[in-house]
Amino acid sequence: MSDAQNAFLSFLYQLDDADWKKVVDELQWAIHPVDSRATRIWFAFFPVKLHRALADSDDPAETARRLLLKGRYSLADQVDSSAEFMYGHRYWPDVKRAVAEYVGQTLVCPPPVQGTDRQKSVSLVDQIREVARKVAENVNAPEPLLVGVVAVAFGSLQQVGLDLFRRPAAPGKYGKDWSKSAEKVVEERAKDDKQGLMGIFRSVNKMFTVNFCEQNPGCSFKVLNQQDVTMAGRSYKGDHTAQDSRAMPGEGPIPVECRSASCGSCWVGVLSDTGKISPPNAREIDRWRYFGYEGFTGDKDSPIRLACQLKASGNVTLVIPPWNGQIGKLDEKEKSAAA
Ligand code: FES
Numbered sequence: 001m002s003d004a005q006n007a008f009l010s011f012l013y014q015l016d017d018a019d020w021k022k023v024v025d026e027l028q029w030a031i032h033p034v035d036s037r038a039t040r041i042w043f044a045f046f047p048v049k050l051h052r053a054l055a056d057s058d059d060p061a062e063t064a065r066r067l068l069l070k071g072r073y074s075l076a077d078q079v080d081s082s083a084e085f086m087y088g089h090r091y092w093p094d095v096k097r098a099v100a101e102y103v104g105q106t107l108v109c110p111p112p113v114q115g116t117d118r119q120k121s122v123s124l125v126d127q128i129r130e131v132a133r134k135v136a137e138n139v140n141a142p143e144p145l146l147v148g149v150v151a152v153a154f155g156s157l158q159q160v161g162l163d164l165f166r167r168p169a170a171p172g173k174y175g176k177d178w179s180k181s182a183e184k185v186v187e188e189r190a191k192d193d194k195q196g197l198m199g200i201f202r203s204v205n206k207m208f209t210v211n212f213c214e215q216n217p218g219c220s221f222k223v224l225n226q227q228d229v230t231m232a233g234r235s236y237k238g239d240h241t242a243q244d245s246r247a248m249p250g251e252g253p254i255p256v257e258c259r260s261a262s263c264g265s266c267w268v269g270v271l272s273d274t275g276k277i278s279p280p281n282a283r284e285i286d287r288w289r290y291f292g293y294e295g296f297t298g299d300k301d302s303p304i305r306l307a308c309q310l311k312a313s314g315n316v317t318l319v320i321p322p323w324n325g326q327i328g329k330l331d332e333k334e335k336s337a338a339a
Contacts, residue, residue, distance in 0.1 A: 008103055012158045015124075017048045017295050020155060026125045027151055030132075032144035034087040034182040038319070039148035040303045041269030042083055043155060044296030045321045046075050051159045053330050067330070070265075071246050071255075071323035076160045078322065080170045083156075084215060085269075085319045087182050088149030090175030091139050093168070095146065098135045099153040100166035102127070128154060145182060178215045185214070189272040192314040211317045212253050214271065221252065229277075229310040229318075230256045230266055246324065254320055259308040264291040264326050266307040269319035274301045276314030284309045292327035 015023075020043050028036055050073065057063040064073070072078055080096070083089045131153075132146035139146075157165045180188070193208050206225035210232060213219035223232035233252025240253035246265070247253055257263040261284055270277065280288075284306055288297045297304045307318065 009162060012154065015048065015158060017043070019124075020048065021295060023124050023128070024151060027128065027147055030129060030144060031148040032087070032142065032182055033186050035145070035148035037269070037271050037303050038083075038086045039151055040296070041271070041319055042086065042148075042152050044269065044293065044304050045319075045323075046082060046155065046159065047292075047296070047327065048158070049292070049330060050325075050327050051075065053327070064325075067325045067327055068264075069323060069325035071244070071321075073323035073325065075156060076164060079156050079160050079164065080172060082322070083149060083152045084175070085213070085271075086149055086152065087175070087178070087185060088145050088147075089215075090178070091135060091141065091146060091149060092153075092174050094135050094139050095131075095149050095153045096165070096169050098131050098138075099150065099157060100162070102131050103157070103162060124154070175215060177217075189315075189317050192276070208276075208312050209315045210312060211315070212268075212320055214317055214319075219253070223312045223316070225313060226278075226311045228259070228308060229312055229316065230254050230259060230308045232312070233307075244320065244322075254307045254318075255324060256308060261287045261306050261309055264306070265324045267291065267293065267321060267324055268305060268307045268310075269303055269321065270305055270316070271319060272315065272317040276312065277305070277316055278309070278311040278313070280305065280309065290326070290328045292330065294328075 024039055024043055027039070031039055050067075053067070054060045054063055054074070075082055080092060083092065088095075128151050129143075129147060132143055132150040135141075135150065136143040136146045178185075195206055208223050208225065209220050210223050210229055211220040212233075218238065221233055221236040223229060230252060233254050233256075234250060236252045238253070239249070240247040241249055244253070244255065246255035248256070254268065255265045257265045259266075264287070279300070280302060285297075287306065288294060288302075288304070293304050310316070
């Protein structure tokens with residue numbers, strides 16, 4: 001590997017979650033609305049601070065135990081599927097190949113190792129857009145559909161390393177069953193279920209739909225107006241325990257334990273308009289900090305929420321992360337080492 005390639009990877013490996021937040025914030029306007037929230041959610045689901053805490057640990061199993069990690073928290077185990085909730089994931093094999101090749105061509109684009117935070121993020125923003133533009137031309141798709149998933153590819157490369165990342169994508173469907181256009185998906189997220197002829201007279205007994213795996217048909221359950229989303233999930237008739245070992249029979253697809261914002265099991269990403277769910281109260285916001293989601297949330301329009309604290313007032317589209325835990329337990333030593 002050339003010095004320039006090494007320098008680029010060194011630059012990539014030194015990025016932290018705050019750097020990625022700046023990058024994703026700057027890219028927001030360039031990402032198609034179908035994936036703008038999804039991109040933010042992916043970086044929350046796979047935080048650099050967790051990756052570093054495990055990678056730098058002398059005893060990763062003990063660290064995982066201390067952080068109460070459950071589910072599939074290693075990105076290396078799911079590099080080709082971690083972003084399957086993104087519409088742009090259908091281009092993943094091309095995106096992965098293009099990003100790996102881009103690293104091999106960094107001699108034509110010197111990596112911005114030096115510079116201010118602003119320069120670092122702007123430079124990476126430009127590089128992500130450059131790769132997105134090339135892939136968009138190759139796959140004959142609009143560039144905004146590629147920008148988010150290309151950012152995710154660079155984030156994945158940072159955590160799994162070049163040797164693993166440059167392997168061809170594993171055979172898979174890559175969104176081939178998700179036949180709707182991106183515009184149609186956005187339109188459907190905004191719609192609420194029709195309430196029938198007597199709907200205007202209903203208030204409490206209005207019924208809506210919660211979709212928890214948008215790319216797969218049938219992954220939804222009904223929720224009453226203002227009902228707790230995790231309680232409503234109990235009506236889900238499918239067996240989600242085969243897909244997610246954390247799901248408990250009869251409790252619905254969203255992993256739950258306490259239902260009182262105490263355990264963090266039920267954290268989810270919110271893809272639909274947050275105006276259709278109850279806003280976070282002070283306790284939930286406090287628990288975000290405790291669980292370690294800070295940096296990925298926002299008091300208004302937060303893409304990360306605790307599902308047991310959500311009350312629906314319209315159709316809701318969620319993403320269930322593949323793991324849960326309390327990374328707020330990372331002590332100051334680990335945090336400063338990860339910074
Ligand atoms: S179920 Fe424990 S925080 Fe929601």
